[in-house]
Amino acid sequence: MFPFGGITSKNRFFKGVSSLIICELDKCSGCCACYNACKHQAITMTEDQWGCIYPLVDEKHCTRCGVCAEVCPEHNRPNLNTPVKCYAMYSPYKKDMASSSGGAATVLGRCVIQKNGVVFGTVYDKEGTLVYNSAKTEPELEQFRGSKYVYAYLGRTYQQIHELLSNGVTCLIVATPCHIAGLRAFFRKDWPNLYTLDLICHGTPPMRYLRQHTENVTHSRRVNRVTFRGINNYYLSAYERNKKIYSKRGDEDAYFSAFMNGLTFRENCYQCPYAQIQRVGDLTIGDFWGLDKDTLDGYPGKPSVILVNTEKGDRMLSWIEDVVVMKQSVVDKAIQGNSQLIAPTTRHPHREVFRSSYLQNGFSGAIRDTDIPDKMRVAKMRNMIIRVPRYIRNRRIKRKIQTFMRQE
Numbered sequence: 001m002f003p004f005g006g007i008t009s010k011n012r013f014f015k016g017v018s019s020l021i022i023c024e025l026d027k028c029s030g031c032c033a034c035y036n037a038c039k040h041q042a043i044t045m046t047e048d049q050w051g052c053i054y055p056l057v058d059e060k061h062c063t064r065c066g067v068c069a070e071v072c073p074e075h076n077r078p079n080l081n082t083p084v085k086c087y088a089m090y091s092p093y094k095k096d097m098a099s100s101s102g103g104a105a106t107v108l109g110r111c112v113i114q115k116n117g118v119v120f121g122t123v124y125d126k127e128g129t130l131v132y133n134s135a136k137t138e139p140e141l142e143q144f145r146g147s148k149y150v151y152a153y154l155g156r157t158y159q160q161i162h163e164l165l166s167n168g169v170t171c172l173i174v175a176t177p178c179h180i181a182g183l184r185a186f187f188r189k190d191w192p193n194l195y196t197l198d199l200i201c202h203g204t205p206p207m208r209y210l211r212q213h214t215e216n217v218t219h220s221r222r223v224n225r226v227t228f229r230g231i232n233n234y235y236l237s238a239y240e241r242n243k244k245i246y247s248k249r250g251d252e253d254a255y256f257s258a259f260m261n262g263l264t265f266r267e268n269c270y271q272c273p274y275a276q277i278q279r280v281g282d283l284t285i286g287d288f289w290g291l292d293k294d295t296l297d298g299y300p301g302k303p304s305v306i307l308v309n310t311e312k313g314d315r316m317l318s319w320i321e322d323v324v325v326m327k328q329s330v331v332d333k334a335i336q337g338n339s340q341l342i343a344p345t346t347r348h349p350h351r352e353v354f355r356s357s358y359l360q361n362g363f364s365g366a367i368r369d370t371d372i373p374d375k376m377r378v379a380k381m382r383n384m385i386i387r388v389p390r391y392i393r394n395r396r397i398k399r400k401i402q403t404f405m406r407q408e
């Protein structure tokens with residue numbers, strides 16, 4: 001878990017000492033660049049009342065050297081690039097069907113491992129907290145697979161990457177754009193052996209909400225993994241070790257519905273500077289919602305969109321072109337149905353109600369004070385209406401087959 005527990009609104013602004021604020025809290029992405037850069041161990045990453053992670057500066061150890069502000073992407077925003085090419089892609093390898101979209105992140109990671117490189121991605125730790133970690137082998141990489149719709153804690157990841165790069169090791173990091181921005185601001189120079197892949201990103205809620213929600217719905221404190229997508233569907237599933245103990249359609253689950261409706265993100269997500277077509281990573285990946293069915297010859301799964309933003313991105317794509325199915329497309333199509341390539345997610349109108357109720361009533365109580373339960377009820381009705389004719393149809397088909405078999 002994190003170094004120490006919640007900070008209160010009283011010391012949230014570091015006891016009013018403005019010189020110790022690294023960046024405004026409503027802009028801070030919790031990227032940990034400052035935490036990785038401070039040589040005086042004066043920064044601790046800590047949770048606020050809602051469980052969002054922010055840096056807290058210990059005045060006693062701080063020398064006022066200013067390095068933390070220099071590496072903060074809010075002060076020194078890295079250059080962004082306009083995508084030069086756009087592709088629709090999926091991996092035909094059966095195992096990669098378990099990926100969230102076409103498997104681009106996993107296939108690229110595999111190539112880096114085959115080149116004796118190291119891949120950085122996200123995995124649940126022993127306590128079930130989502131953290132970034134490194135993978136040097138394919139089984140380790142396998143654990144990163146799947147979108148986890150929650151904030152991932154970086155800890156000392158940038159220091160680890162720095163050490164590897166200095167030793168000539170090729171590194172790939174797959175991350176939300178704000179965390180790639182933190183890494184690039186931390187380095188302040190380009191490393192030829194560093195490759196970055198940013199995700200098209202809707203926003204991230206704090207881990208505390210997810211933990212409280214899974215405890216409420218499973219009555220278990222031992223949930224150590226949560227998945228959000230199955231093959232071609234959105235389901236929130238909670239696991240104790242490898243046993244699934246809860247699974248619900250995304251639009252019928254309170255956490256997932258609140259996520260989709262923009263109620264629960266970190267404050268900075270609503271003004272995200274990376275929710276636009278100019279990109280921070282060498283490559284960008286996401287779901288290709290705007291793709292017409294024939295582009296990939298009627299591929300039944302959910303293809304990835306890949307935006308190539310730099311020369312390095314182009315090089316990365318050349319590693320995988322022989323092992324995946326890929327068709328060139330246009331950036332405008334990628335934007336269709338993917339509003340995160342145009343603007344940040346809109347703040348839900350009940351967000352403030354939710355946030356103040358949360359402090360008294362916890363996650364499930366605060367959800368009840370919003371329109372999310374109504375949205376879930378409507379979704380449930382709609383899903384039932386869709387399911388019933390399918391059920392009747394299936395029974396009819398079954399009866400027809402049985403009659404046919406009897407006649408034979």
Ligand SMILES: Cc1cc2nc3c(=O)[nH]c(=O)nc-3n(C[C@H](O)[C@H](O)[C@H](O)COP(=O)(O)OP(=O)(O)OC[C@H]3O[C@@H](n4cnc5c(N)ncnc54)[C@H](O)[C@@H]3O)c2cc1C
Nearest residue numbers: 099100101103104105106121122146147148174202286287
């Ligand atoms: C919080 C979040 C919001 C997203 N919102 C959108 C969206 O609005 N529109 C869209 O088109 N796509 C969105 N995506 C991206 C999409 O869901 C897929 O992750 C992406 O297409 C990659 O699919 P894949 O098959 O290549 O990845 P896989 O092979 O399944 O691998 C998934 C990769 O994503 C990384 N990852 C998973 N969760 C996180 C996380 N919380 N933080 C950082 N890295 C993570 C894993 O470490 C892994 O490297 C979002 C992803 C996340 C994590």
Ligand code: SF4
Nearest residue numbers: 038062063065066068
């Ligand atoms: S000013 Fe220097 S010593 Fe103080 S927190 Fe920032 S990096 Fe650390």
Ligand code: SF4
Nearest residue numbers: 028029031032034072
């Ligand atoms: S470097 Fe990152 S974590 Fe630190 S203040 Fe800036 S945005 Fe927040």
Ligand code: SF4
Nearest residue numbers: 177178201203269272
């Ligand atoms: S929406 Fe922006 S700020 Fe929020 S997690 Fe995604 S990239 Fe980071």
